[in-house]
Amino acid sequence: MNTLFYSRHLVHPVTLLSVAHGDKENIAAMSWVSALSRNPPLLMVAVSPKRYSHQLLLDSQEFAINILKDNQNELSTLAGTHSGRNENKWESEPFRKLRKTATKIGVPVLKDCLAVFECKLEQHIPTGDHTLFVGEIVHSESQTEANPLVLFNRQYFQLGNFVSKYP
Numbered sequence: 001m002n003t004l005f006y007s008r009h010l011v012h013p014v015t016l017l018s019v020a021h022g023d024k025e026n027i028a029a030m031s032w033v034s035a036l037s038r039n040p041p042l043l044m045v046a047v048s049p050k051r052y053s054h055q056l057l058l059d060s061q062e063f064a065i066n067i068l069k070d071n072q073n074e075l076s077t078l079a080g081t082h083s084g085r086n087e088n089k090w091e092s093e094p095f096r097k098l099r100k101t102a103t104k105i106g107v108p109v110l111k112d113c114l115a116v117f118e119c120k121l122e123q124h125i126p127t128g129d130h131t132l133f134v135g136e137i138v139h140s141e142s143q144t145e146a147n148p149l150v151l152f153n154r155q156y157f158q159l160g161n162f163v164s165k166y167p
């Protein structure tokens with residue numbers, strides 16, 4: 001197996017990382033996202049230092065993870081193929097319409113998506129070619145009737161068939 005492509009064998013959520021600092025704001029697609037701790041509620045996101053979001057996150061010390069629904073793949077592609085260095089993605093049509101103010105932190109978040117987790121940066125760990133950002137969830141909202149967009153082998157999927165309950 002080519003280890004360069006090991007992550008293609010893992011199933012990922014499709015999320016948008018939202019950050020803002022001063023008059024700068026940004027939104028970028030992030031799939032290397034995972035739960036980390038129940039108490040306190042921590043989640044992690046692995047962000048490459050090449051991303052515009054990376055420095056903004058270090059500066060602001062807070063961020064939101066917006067979990068996309070299974071019909072929101074175009075939002076992911078838009079936020080994941082353009083950089084906030086060159087344009088404010090929040091000003092583009094789809095994001096402008098979906099924008100709302102977060103409850104506990106100073107970043108814009110999506111008003112329609114599967115879930116929003118507002119986080120305060122707990123720590124960051126430079127590791128390999130990404131930085132692991134650990135956030136403590138200070139506020140969350142979710143739509144229980146919606147399903148997540150899934151990334152596998154660099155392609156977007158909807159959830160498949162129900163198999164069985166987790167014991």
Ligand SMILES: Cc1cc2nc3c(=O)[nH]c(=O)nc-3n(C[C@H](O)[C@H](O)[C@H](O)COP(=O)(O)O)c2cc1C
Binds near residue numbers: 046047
């Ligand atoms: C579906 C998808 C998932 C992505 N996941 C990540 C990720 O987990 N970490 C990362 O650093 N970049 C990831 N990217 C790449 C960034 O979203 C992309 O480089 C984006 O343009 C960065 O925007 P920024 O420069 O405005 O921060 C992903 C892109 C896509 C399309």
